[in-house]
Structure formats: C-alpha cells, structure tokens
Amino acid sequence: MNFLAHFFLSGDDPGLMAGNFLADFISNREVNELPAEVQRGIVLHRQIDHYTDSHAAVRQSIQRLYPRHRKYAPVLVDVYYDYFLTHNWAEYTTEDFSSFRQKAYAALHLYLPSMSAIMQKRVQGMVEADWLRSYGVYEGLEYTFMRMKSRTSMPEHLEGAVETLKVFREEMDEEFRWFFPEVLGFVRNVFPATHDTTRDTTHDTTHD
Known part of the structure; x- marks a missing residue:
C-alpha cells in the first residue's frame, strides 16, 4: 500500500497517521525514540504490509505487471x-477527499518535531505538492514515477508505468475492489474504533 491508503487505514488518529507514513523511512533503533502513539502507527503499517503481501488480489495484480516491470x-x-482508492473514494467513506488530505497533512505537521531534518523536508515537499491528490490523476502519477526512477538501480523497468495502468485499468480496479474492503476489515479488527467515517464494505466482495 502507498501513502494514501496507509493514511486512510489509520482512521482519525493523528499518531497512527504519522507512524503509518514514517514506517518505511525509519530504522528500528529510531522507532524507540518516537512518541508511543507514532510507534503504534508503525506497528499498524507493518501489519498492513504483511496482510497486503499475502492477499490473493494483490498477488494477482503483481503477476499481471511482472512481465513488463x-x-x-x-x-x-x-x-x-x-x-483506485481516489476514484472509488465514496464507496469507502463519507468524508470529503479534500478534508481528508488536510487532516493527513495536519497529522504530519503535528509530529514534525519528532522527525529527522530529512523527513521534515520530505513532508514539506509532500504537502506543498499535494502528493495525495496527485495519485488520482495520470499527470501526478507520471511525476511520481519520474521521482522513483531517479532513485532506482533499474529505472528502465519503470518505463511506461502509466500506460500499463491504462491497459489494465479495468482488471486492476476489480482486484482493488476485492482487496480493499478486506484490508479495511482486517484493520478494524486489529485497531478497532478508528474508522468512524468509513463505510462497512466487508460484506460487499464476491471473492472468497
């Protein structure tokens, strides 16, 4: 899961949001120096990642992309x-997307003093460029993948990433709709009472 989904799965808890964001950028030693509520967000992030990596819909999506990427x-x-979360937003929450983004950015600002200088700079860039909105449009995705290519050892395997999304959009939207209600249900069980604005979609899926 990427930033938007991790923020969403944190519910209304700023500490969980901040931890969910920081988890991929911080060492185990540094975790112990963070506020307890942010540490809980890191734990949640790792549980979500473990669940995601083992989910059949996600594995199916990865297999679809592997020959090219x-x-x-x-x-x-x-x-x-x-x-896909951006484009299916109203199916999973009653909260306005713009309001949610501001809430997520506010959570990061709240815990900015606990972050390293490098992470503070990353957060500032994220907020200024409104990354969470950019994931919902092709131009924003192009920019995201361009940034990724500058940090990878084999950038040629990221070429055509937006075109791939366009080709498999229908199939992968279906896989996302299979997966997301189930990961929401998983998080509700692990961290209950954090999703008051989410719609209960755990019984909408037709997959086993």
Whole structure:
C-alpha cells in the first residue's frame, strides 16, 4: 500500500497517521525514540504490509505487471491502488477527499518535531505538492514515477508505468475492489474504533 491508503487505514488518529507514513523511512533503533502513539502507527503499517503481501488480489495484480516491470511490479501496484482508492473514494467513506488530505497533512505537521531534518523536508515537499491528490490523476502519477526512477538501480523497468495502468485499468480496479474492503476489515479488527467515517464494505466482495 502507498501513502494514501496507509493514511486512510489509520482512521482519525493523528499518531497512527504519522507512524503509518514514517514506517518505511525509519530504522528500528529510531522507532524507540518516537512518541508511543507514532510507534503504534508503525506497528499498524507493518501489519498492513504483511496482510497486503499475502492477499490473493494483490498477488494477482503483481503477476499481471511482472512481465513488463519485473521487480518493481509490487511498487507499482502500491501506487496504482492509491489511484483506485481516489476514484472509488465514496464507496469507502463519507468524508470529503479534500478534508481528508488536510487532516493527513495536519497529522504530519503535528509530529514534525519528532522527525529527522530529512523527513521534515520530505513532508514539506509532500504537502506543498499535494502528493495525495496527485495519485488520482495520470499527470501526478507520471511525476511520481519520474521521482522513483531517479532513485532506482533499474529505472528502465519503470518505463511506461502509466500506460500499463491504462491497459489494465479495468482488471486492476476489480482486484482493488476485492482487496480493499478486506484490508479495511482486517484493520478494524486489529485497531478497532478508528474508522468512524468509513463505510462497512466487508460484506460487499464476491471473492472468497
């Protein structure tokens, strides 16, 4: 899962949101220096990642992308699923998307003093460019993948990532709709009472 989905799965808890964001950028030693509520968000992030990696719908999406994008297929699926969350937003929550983004950015600002200088700079760039909105439009995804290519050892495997999304949009939207209600149900069980604005879609799926 990418940033938007991790924020969403944190519910209304700023500490969980901040931890869910920081989890991929912080060492185990640094975790112990963070506020307890942010540490809980890191734990939640890792539980979500474990659940996601083992889910049949996600594995199916990755397999679909592997012939063209190889080892970066899981990374692309993470970003694509944020795209699908944006376009299916009203199915999962009654909260306005713009209001949610501001809430997520406010959570990061709240815990900015607990972050390293590098992470503070990353957060500032994220907020200024409104990354969470950009995942829902092709131009924003192009920019996201361009940033990724500058940090990877085999950027050629990220070429054509937006075109791949367009080709498999219908199939992957169906896989996302299979997966997301189930990961929501998982998080409700692990961290109950954090999703008052989400719609209960745990029984909408037709997959086993």
